[in-house]
Amino acid sequence: MLDTQVTATRLPARRRPRRSWRSPAYAFLLPGFAVFTLVMVYPTAQALLISLQRWSVSPYQPSKFIGLANYATAMRDPIFWRSLANAGVYAGVTVPGQLILGLLCAVALKAAIPGRTAFRIMVYIPVITSWVVVSILFKYLFQTDGGLVNFLLHDVAAVVPANIDWLNSRWLAMAAICALGVWKGVGWTMLIFLAALQAVPDSLYEAAAVDGAGSAKQFWHVTLPSIRRTMVFVMIMLVIGAFNVFISVSLMTDGGPADQTQVPLTYLYRQAFDFLDFGYGSAIAFMLTAVIVAFSALQFRFQGADEESAA
Amino acid sequence: MTRTSPSKRRRQRLVLTTRFVVLSLASLLSIGPLVYMALISFKENAYSLTGPADLTSGTYSLANYAQAWTAGGLGVSFLNSLGVALLTMVAVVLLGSMMAYAFARFDFPGRRIAFALIVFELMVPAIMLVIPQFVLAKSLHLLDNRMGLLLIYIGTNLAFNTFLLYGFFRGIPAELDEAMRIDGAGAWRRYWQLALPLARPALATAAIFSFLGSWDEYVWAMTIITDPTKRTLPLAIALFSGAHATNWGLTFAASVIALVPVLVVFFLFQRQLVGGITAGALKS
Numbered sequence: 001m002l003d004t005q006v007t008a009t010r011l012p013a014r015r016r017p018r019r020s021w022r023s024p025a026y027a028f029l030l031p032g033f034a035v036f037t038l039v040m041v042y043p044t045a046q047a048l049l050i051s052l053q054r055w056s057v058s059p060y061q062p063s064k065f066i067g068l069a070n071y072a073t074a075m076r077d078p079i080f081w082r083s084l085a086n087a088g089v090y091a092g093v094t095v096p097g098q099l100i101l102g103l104l105c106a107v108a109l110k111a112a113i114p115g116r117t118a119f120r121i122m123v124y125i126p127v128i129t130s131w132v133v134v135s136i137l138f139k140y141l142f143q144t145d146g147g148l149v150n151f152l153l154h155d156v157a158a159v160v161p162a163n164i165d166w167l168n169s170r171w172l173a174m175a176a177i178c179a180l181g182v183w184k185g186v187g188w189t190m191l192i193f194l195a196a197l198q199a200v201p202d203s204l205y206e207a208a209a210v211d212g213a214g215s216a217k218q219f220w221h222v223t224l225p226s227i228r229r230t231m232v233f234v235m236i237m238l239v240i241g242a243f244n245v246f247i248s249v250s251l252m253t254d255g256g257p258a259d260q261t262q263v264p265l266t267y268l269y270r271q272a273f274d275f276l277d278f279g280y281g282s283a284i285a286f287m288l289t290a291v292i293v294a295f296s297a298l299q300f301r302f303q304g305a306d307e308e309s310a311a
Numbered sequence: 312m313t314r315t316s317p318s319k320r321r322r323q324r325l326v327l328t329t330r331f332v333v334l335s336l337a338s339l340l341s342i343g344p345l346v347y348m349a350l351i352s353f354k355e356n357a358y359s360l361t362g363p364a365d366l367t368s369g370t371y372s373l374a375n376y377a378q379a380w381t382a383g384g385l386g387v388s389f390l391n392s393l394g395v396a397l398l399t400m401v402a403v404v405l406l407g408s409m410m411a412y413a414f415a416r417f418d419f420p421g422r423r424i425a426f427a428l429i430v431f432e433l434m435v436p437a438i439m440l441v442i443p444q445f446v447l448a449k450s451l452h453l454l455d456n457r458m459g460l461l462l463i464y465i466g467t468n469l470a471f472n473t474f475l476l477y478g479f480f481r482g483i484p485a486e487l488d489e490a491m492r493i494d495g496a497g498a499w500r501r502y503w504q505l506a507l508p509l510a511r512p513a514l515a516t517a518a519i520f521s522f523l524g525s526w527d528e529y530v531w532a533m534t535i536i537t538d539p540t541k542r543t544l545p546l547a548i549a550l551f552s553g554a555h556a557t558n559w560g561l562t563f564a565a566s567v568i569a570l571v572p573v574l575v576v577f578f579l580f581q582r583q584l585v586g587g588i589t590a591g592a593l594k595s
Contacts, residue, residue: 024498025417032406032469033425039466040432043443050443105337108330115334121581122338125345128577130527132545133566136552137348140559148347151363187341191585215326244436247529251549265438272442273534285439296434 047289051282063279070283080284083262089174090263091242094181098238099231101182102189107219109190110197120194124187134184135251142166142176142252149176170260173253177261180248185241189234196230197223236299240292264288345570352376352563375564379551385565387540388547392569395457395543396525399464403521404514406465407472412502414473415480416488432470438530440467445534454535460543464525472517479513480506519580523573544569 051070053063074080105123109116126134141148143166150163166176200223208218224231246265249255255262255270262270264284272281347363353371379385413419414426444463445454453459483506491501507514529545536542542550548569552562577584 019418019420021420023417023419025413025419025422028409028413028417028498028502029425032410032473035406035462035466036410036429036432036469038447039444039463040435040440040470041428043440043447044432044435046443046446047440050446101337104333108333108337111330113327113330113334119334119338121578123334123341125574125577126341128523128573129345129570130529130545130573132527132529132549133348133570134344136548136562136566137344139552140563141344141347146363148344148363183340183344186337240436244438246438251552269438269441269530272445278442278446282442285442289435289439292436292439293431293434300430300434 047282047286050278051286053279055278055282057276057278066279070279071287073280074283074287079259079262079267080264082259083264083267086170086174086261087243087245087263090178090181090245091239093174093178094185094242095235095238097178097182098185098189099235101186102234103193105186105190106193106197107223109194120190123190126184127187127191129184131184131247132251134180135248138176138180138183138248139167139252142179144168167253168257170257173257173261177245177248177252180252181242181245185238189238192230192234193227196227200226233299236295240295240299243288243292348563349567351559352567354560375560376568379561379564379568383547383551383561383565384539384542385544385547385568388542388544389568391457391541392526392544395460395464396522398461399468399525400518400522402461402465403468403472404518407469407517407521408476408507408510408514409502410469410473411476411480412506414477415483416485416498416501416506429470429473433474437467441530441534444531448535455537455541456535457541459535460525460528460532463531464521464528468521468524472521475517475520476510476513479510483509515580516584519576519584522576526569526573 052065052067054066054069056063109120113119142150144150144163147163147166149166150160153160154163164172167173204222204226205218208222213221244265245263246269249261249263249266250269253261255266259267265288268281268284268288271277271284350366352375353373354366355370355372355374410429414422448454448456448459448463451459451462453462487505487509488501491505496504527545528543529549532543532546533549536546544565548562548565551565552559
């Protein structure tokens with residue numbers, strides 16, 4: 001520390017501090033980086049190792065290295081494939097749902113309108129609520145008897161002949177889980193799109209208007225191309241988020257009935273902490289991580305954020 | 312499409328009305344379920360609540376809140392959550408800003424690889440690490456221990472907040488740093504007296520994110536905490552809805568208690584949060 005300080009004062013003309021093992025940077029870096037390494041980097045490597053073993057929870061029994069056997073098990077496990085398919089369905093519904101509704105809200109909010117801030121805040125509030133709270137809430141809303149959704153569909157609108165048993169079959173339960181996903185996410189996409197829309201120069205719209213383009217044409221030929229990059233960013237983030245779905249499924253159906261609504265994370269959690277098969281759970285985790293990291297890398301590359309700032 | 316003034320005005324009004332309807336509907340759908348939840352939390356004896364129609368009958372009171380707070384042990388959970396979240400926040404802001412400062416202002420051997428590790432871990436989903444983190448916590452004797460919560464929350468929140476603060480520190484002109492250095496200020500003084508004060512908005516954002524990241528965390532807490540006196544709020548609420556399966560009034564009172572501080576923080580720091588959320592998305 002001290003001697004670098006002295007060097008720094010002695011050589012005031014130097015533009016950048018010397019690239020040295022004695023850089024004061026280490027003192028700044030080390031405390032945080034030690035925690036980060038212990039809690040994140042080491043477990044990441046450990047996840048791979050555990051996935052290659054028949055992991056023994058008991059300290060008196062050695063774990064056994066079994067190579068890729070856990071991965072092979074997953075390939076033959078119909079519930080694993082179903083969990084992936086469910087996550088795919090969840091992504092297929094919630095990603096377009098959040099994109100379209102978020103964009104719709106953003107477009108409606110872009111120009112001045114009475115109550116604009118209030119609208120923005122209200123649509124954003126679900127985003128900041130805790131997943132635990134809203135998952136329990138939606139479980140309640142989608143209850144067969146006494147749930148608000150059935151009340152509205154059956155008692156008020158009378159569009160269904162009887163109360164729907166939402167959470168006890170695969171597709172109806174997935175529909176309820178997707179409804180929560182979209183409800184909680186629209187505010188975020190809206191906020192990102194709103195910022196992107198406000199960055200589109202007005203001159204583009206003026207030029208389009210001079211050329212005789214109506215609002216629909218302006219939207220199609222000016223708005224959409226201008227926010228294309230934001231759109232791709234949002235889409236990738238949403239796909240990553242969709243494959244991370246966990247708490248809502250865990251609390252609304254717990255993967256049931258009979259593993260029908262398992263998603264990869266609920267399934268790996270069950271394998272690990274109910275069946276104590278840490279090896280198999282880690283293998284599922286690792287495969288999913290690989291997919292998600294690939295998507296994230298795509299996004300980083302797309303943003304050109306190799307070492308650039310986020311702000 | 313005629314260009315006459317009255318029809319144009321009529322169309323403008325139609326567009327405005329449509330926007331208003333869209334936004335009203337979106338707002339209603341967004342906060343409707345939460346308002347409904349809040350209403351039920353004030354309903355006495357929600358055991359027997361059979362449907363939304365019952366909202367108009369019966370009495371409203373704070374009975375659920377009183378019962379949840381004392382008999383349900385929610386007060387203890389609230390303090391646990393608050394303590395862990397505050398400590399996480401302080402540690403993450405301090406350690407994260409130090410790391411960010413190192414990355415933003417120094418070139419040193421290992422810088423690229425250290426930074427790449429942070430970016431890499433940003434992509435690794437939290438739940439993927441729950442198994443090895445459990446093994447780690449077990450070997451450190453941190454299972455069923457609030458220190459186990461704290462350690463993991465600090466570690467998992469560091470990557471993102473370091474990244475966030477790094478971006479901000481990079482935005483501070485290097486000339487200021489240079490000027491202080493020529494005046495003989497050491498690295499710590501420049502960090503403490505120049506970088507941190509200038510980064511106050513970003514520090515506020517990081518503080519909020521790390522606080523909320525800990526306050527709302529559920530999966531890790533569920534995995535390691537079993538002792539009722541060590542539960543955090545999300546855990547208490549989830550167990551509440553299980554243990555008192557039919558008493559929704561109690562569950563929702565607990566939920567409202569957990570939600571209110573978040574809403575307050577959100578309203579107070581709306582601007583910083585929105586800045587932090589849209590940061591990075593708008594590089595296009």
